[in-house]
Amino acid sequence: MMEFLSYGFFQRALFAGVFVAVACALLGVFLILRRDSMIGHGLAHVTFAGVAIGLMLQIVPLFTALILAVLTGLIIMKVKEKAGLYGDTAIAIFSSTGFAVGILLVSLSQDFSVDLFAYLFGDILAIETFEVWLSVALALAVVFVVLRYYHPFMFLTFDRESAMASGVKVKRLDMLLTILTAITVVLGMKVVGILLVAALLVIPAAAGLQLAASFKLAMAISAVVALFSVIGGLFLSFYGDLPASATIVLLAFSAFFLFYIIKGQKRG
Amino acid sequence: MESLVSVEGVSFRFGHHQVLNDIVLSIYSGDFLGILGPNGSGKTTLLKIILGLLKPSQGRVLLMQKSQHDFTEWGKIGYVPQNATHIDPYFPVSVQEVVAMGIKSLAPSERVAKAGEAQAIQEALKHVGMESHRTRRIGQLSGGQQQRVFIARAIVNRPRILFLDEPTTGVDAQTQEQFYDMLARINQDEKITIVLVTHEIGIINKHITKVACLNQSLIYHGSHGEFCSSQAFKELLEGGHHLVSHRH
């Protein structure tokens, strides 16, 4: 029954997936409440260009994607602030431009189109040992920073002005949150692929927000839903011979849907 | 007496629109200061400048004798913004968590021991009569109850000075009275200096000790007793709009 656990590739996927899922789940709660849930989707598209650059220059694509995602995240933040663009407009502009650059690079050199497919649709079961350790280390770092700055992050999300008046360095924390999001998007890309990263960031958190009466509970439910989706998704994909990324996202959605119904019933 | 806040020749502009003009104002320990003035007279702007949320176009503010840049003891200042209750009703925070934000978001050097924090949160909630609502989601409370929670958050660090910007908008008359009695208690028992922006001159008459009357510039600043016999007060009573002299 538990034979899947003896496969190296399955262990690697499970190990990396679990940590990345928790990082996504915790950050997602803040992103949704900041009305910033599309940032993950946007940055994921930009990582497409990052991956293409990496493959072209034969550098580990995870690195180039990380650099590009962090840079673009910070640029989107600045543009929003300075040019007074609405957040979703800035995201739309940069994500589609990033994706266009990716397409251009791919068309210039046809020989790595197969690799790209794995990045677009996710191929966690093919994750390499080195990528596992990098993902786990980064995901742990993200979780650590989120928990370390939990209260000021919550304060600034809830009531920015009062947070400022309590000496919370809001600009610095905005930037920190953007960097964490960019890192997490790249990690999530390894798990579910560029096109589905946003789901991993948003759906478990949205599920948590359906039922929680406190912030702590929202974070906890989100993390549990994310873990359930990744573990369950990998299991189902192994036995059903289904694509892991799709199964993970659909499981997350079913949890969200269930909570949504429960909430509706509670309200009467 | 020790001045907690000195506003030194502060002017402020939004673009070309002059909002504050050469304000000079000192707030002393123990004061219960009422800031009065018509809509748009710059009351909120002045508070935001004092708290460092806006930078003055001219002049400067000293907080406890330090320039805002060097000031770090933000736990000694409490703030309840105007429209504090305009929150996302579905935001998942409990009453307890809202108060905890005030204490646990401070820079590590300003924070007290963990055990002390839990107790401070309890006490602050008790002070505003909200301890029995501890675990409820903030969005489920009435506006007046929410306002009490925000005050609990503002006093949880036992600040030396508390700024409140029209805290009783939309609160019924009876609750308002209880509310101002509570502020007076905080002022007298806890020795917390209070700065209150308000339109309800009538109801706070019995508590405030100093008045600042603002309309772009400071029209009157002094003791409450003198204020009542002053020209500014008469004009305010005679319809108030005398004070709305828009000098654009």
Ligand SMILES: Nc1ncnc2c1ncn2[C@@H]1O[C@H](COP(=O)(O)OP(=O)(O)OP(=O)(O)O)[C@@H](O)[C@H]1O
């Ligand atoms: N973000 C802003 N951009 C431009 N002008 C602003 C801004 N905020 C306030 N103002 C202007 O500054 C002036 C003072 O506003 P402020 O909010 O300080 O008034 P107030 O005395 O608090 O009024 P109220 O009693 O209505 O709360 C107003 O004329 C307002 O139009």
Ligand SMILES: [Mg+2]
């Ligand atoms: Mg105001």
